[in-house]
Amino acid sequence: MQAANIVDINVQNFQQVILEGSQQQPVVIEFWAEGHEPCIEVAASLNKIALEYAEHFTLARINCAVEQQIAMQFGVQALPTVAVFKDGQGVDGLVGPQPEAALREMIEKYLPKEHETLLGQARQLLGMGQFNEALPLLAKAHELAPEVAEIKLALADASIQAGRLDLASDLLNSIGLADQNSDYQALCSALEIKQQAADSPEIRTLFEQAEQQPDNLELKLQLAAQLNEVGRAEEGLALLFEVLKKDLNALDGAMKKSFMDLLAAQPAGDAAAASYRRKLYSLLY
Numbered sequence: 001m002q003a004a005n006i007v008d009i010n011v012q013n014f015q016q017v018i019l020e021g022s023q024q025q026p027v028v029i030e031f032w033a034e035g036h037e038p039c040i041e042v043a044a045s046l047n048k049i050a051l052e053y054a055e056h057f058t059l060a061r062i063n064c065a066v067e068q069q070i071a072m073q074f075g076v077q078a079l080p081t082v083a084v085f086k087d088g089q090g091v092d093g094l095v096g097p098q099p100e101a102a103l104r105e106m107i108e109k110y111l112p113k114e115h116e117t118l119l120g121q122a123r124q125l126l127g128m129g130q131f132n133e134a135l136p137l138l139a140k141a142h143e144l145a146p147e148v149a150e151i152k153l154a155l156a157d158a159s160i161q162a163g164r165l166d167l168a169s170d171l172l173n174s175i176g177l178a179d180q181n182s183d184y185q186a187l188c189s190a191l192e193i194k195q196q197a198a199d200s201p202e203i204r205t206l207f208e209q210a211e212q213q214p215d216n217l218e219l220k221l222q223l224a225a226q227l228n229e230v231g232r233a234e235e236g237l238a239l240l241f242e243v244l245k246k247d248l249n250a251l252d253g254a255m256k257k258s259f260m261d262l263l264a265a266q267p268a269g270d271a272a273a274a275s276y277r278r279k280l281y282s283l284l285y
Helices: 014-023 037-052 069-073 099-109 112-129 131-144 149-161 164-171 182-196 201-212 219-228 233-246 250-263 271-283
Strands: 006-008 025-031 058-065 080-086 091-096
Touching: 006 025, 014 025, 014 058, 014 080, 025 037, 025 069, 037 058, 080 099, 091 099, 112 149, 112 233, 131 149, 149 164, 149 182, 164 182, 164 271, 201 219, 219 233, 219 250, 233 250, 233 271, 250 271
Parallel strands: 006 058, 025 058
Antiparallel strands: 025 080, 080 091
């Protein structure tokens, strides 16, 4: 059974698969003829590559002995010929026998990079309001392409929505002047509103009380919980960890349990949570 992204082209589906389809993702066109040995070798390589990148490009196969009209329309003069179409236009091609490496190199130039794929997946999640689920995808994309402002802005957006205000602030502060567009300005405004809400009178009072009563561990637990509620989880983790460094069994283990609960509440892939998890393990073992 032929893979879904490998299509035999005829006059009926030519426009839909190649001209319209290449508006959505690259289309690699394989011009071939039955019984032609170089075509067989190239076909095997293209089929292998198409299966590897099943979601990222369409392999359109044109049998020139059968679809002579289409072959003439493309001006094919030798077989095998391989062409890449993108946005309805031919953008690259190779003529004659080719090793797999040459075919792969040409095709991969037009495929989305891993960070672009992750960004696209994350945007779908953001559109459905699944901010915590989008965060690890965006964090990975940012790790792969730390210079791409588009990813930074998307990660900042998800962080604000998920209550990770510290991360959002760091990301927005790293955006260069040239990339401070309307999206950036909107995110800065959204962050400021969230930060104002996060600095509530109740939290300020708890901070003051914690300073006045440094040995009141119950108060520190309460403050850490409040900080987590308003998107300041990293501050809460830092507060509890300072206690655990001195006494791992503080409050008969309640402090450690609260710290671990706070870690578990953070989104998958959260850098601060991962860092504090390692720190806790260093204390335990």
